[in-house]
Amino acid sequence: MRILHTSDWHIGRTFHGNSTMDALAEVLGALVAQVRESDIDVVIVAGDVFDSATPAGPAYRLLGDTLLALHETGARVIVTSGNHDSAARLGFQARLLRDGIHVMTDPLSVGMPVTLDDADGPVHFYGVPYLEPAVVRQYWPEVPLRSQAQTMAHAMNLVRAGMAEHGGRSVAIAHCFAAGVDATVGLEREVRQGGLDVVPLSVFDGPDYVALGHIHGRQALSERVRYAGAPLHYSFGEQHKERGSWLIDLDATGLASVEWLALPVPRRLVTLTGTLDEILADENVAAHVGDWVCAVYTDALPQAEPMRRLKERFPHCAMVQHTPVGGPEQEERSYSARLKSAVTDTERIEAFLEHVRAGQGASERESELIREVLNERVVAEALV
Structure with missing residues (x-):
């Protein structure tokens, strides 16, 4: 079975006040093409489908168009909810979707898999939506759930119980901050909001593959536990990180191979540092006129209308910072x-x-x- 692991689409997010809808549509179109060209059987979207719990109409249209396009390739699609999503809004239409598209948002269903078959038999997919301890402890009052680590550990115990009952190969899908993540990948603001802690890697023992979401850069925490990251750059801190998805091959015994499939970057991101005159130099303009630009100018004193001057030369300048050398106290x-x-x-x-x-x-x-x-x-x- 061939599986494509993607996550954190964040449909509806803006980039410094600029819409990302067209760029994301282009990237998701490329992802659909990869699914078709690589004969993918199952596409996993590991949470944060939307950027908001109350998405606008165009965000729903882009999701609908993308799910339909993926369905038309012949692939099955499994979607879980993340911390940015409203599980209720994302999941309300799950029973109305056509065969082959599964939306898993119910905490009480984490031990009940979606089962798909290939030539070697069944593969069981266990979807774990984002679990906020203060919200989900009502479902399991007998278990102490004060932290994300405790909550995810309980959810994975339910997954392993399901694995023992069903047998065969298995894939778990979750949205959380797992131990071992490189902090330089560009962490979400909400990753540890409210004192939530990290989830030990050992919590994910058992499944043949664990598809994680929540981190915007790709990460291989082990051969079988990975983050795919976001398909689009959403901050200048992510500018040097590749965008793409993991292509997972399962054989009759479990995980056979993992390959990275890179996605195109519609508009590059670049940070230019120097005096304002140096940043505005012709060679910089020639090299970066079509890029998203973050300008960090180092003049001793603030310059007049720096954003206006920058936009005259860099139409896609999105951010300007004044960082004088030895200036502020x-x-x-x-x-x-x-x-x-x-x-x-x-x-x-x-x-x-x-x-x-x-x-x-x-x-x-x-x-x-x-x-x-x-x-x-x-x-x-x-x-x-």
């Missing part, structure tokens, strides 16, 4: 650095409090209140 630089390096909302709030209180962070009681408020927000957004 060290305290301000350290505050900016703390904000830039913060992964969770809690860390951002802590950095802000330390900044405005001359180094004094949140008290123990304040930290508790911050966590409570953030967790309440996560629950509210998950139930949308």
Whole structure:
């Protein structure tokens, strides 16, 4: 059986205020062509299909067009929900979809596979949607679910119970932050929001292959546990990362081979650093006039209308930063650095409090209140 592992489409996301819909449609069209050319049997989309719990109409149209195009290749499609998706909205039409398209968003169904057959027999696909502990602990009150690690461990225990019942080959699909991820790949802001921890790699023992989503760069945590990453660049921090999908071959005994299939990049991303005049030099313009540009200018003083001047030369300049050499005070630089390096909302709030209180962070009681408020927000957004 040939399987294509993709994830994190984020349909509807903007890039510094610019729509990515046309670019993503182009990339997903290329993915459909790869499915046809490589005789793919099953396409896995491991969560974050949409960028929002309330997608706009064009986002639904692009998803519908892509699912239809994949179906027409003869491939079966299995989709799970991620933290950006509304599981209810993504899953409500699951029973209405045509044969061969499966949307798996129900936490109570993680141990019940979608079973597809090839010449060597059945392959069981176990879909684990994004599981927010505060939301799903109501389904399993007998199990302590205070963290993502505990919640995913319980879900994978249910998967292994399903594997024992059904036998044969198996593939698990999940959306989480697994231990061993390279932090330079460009992590999602929500990856550890509200103090959620990482999931140990051992949690995923058992299946022949584990298709993960949540991280926007490809990652091979082991031969059989991988992230495919997003099919499109969604930030300048991702600009040097390849976009694509994993092509998985299963034989009669399990995982046979894994191959990377690269996807085209509709518009390259580049960061240009130097004085504003250096960035605007003819050679830079000639090399990057068609690229998305992040300009980091190092002049000692702020320059007049830098974005206007940059856009006159680089029509797709999306971001400008003033980073003078030795300019800002060290305290301000350290505050900016703390904000830039913060992964969770809690860390951002802590950095802000330390900044405005001359180094004094949140008290123990304040930290508790911050966590409570953030967790309440996560629950509210998950139930949308």
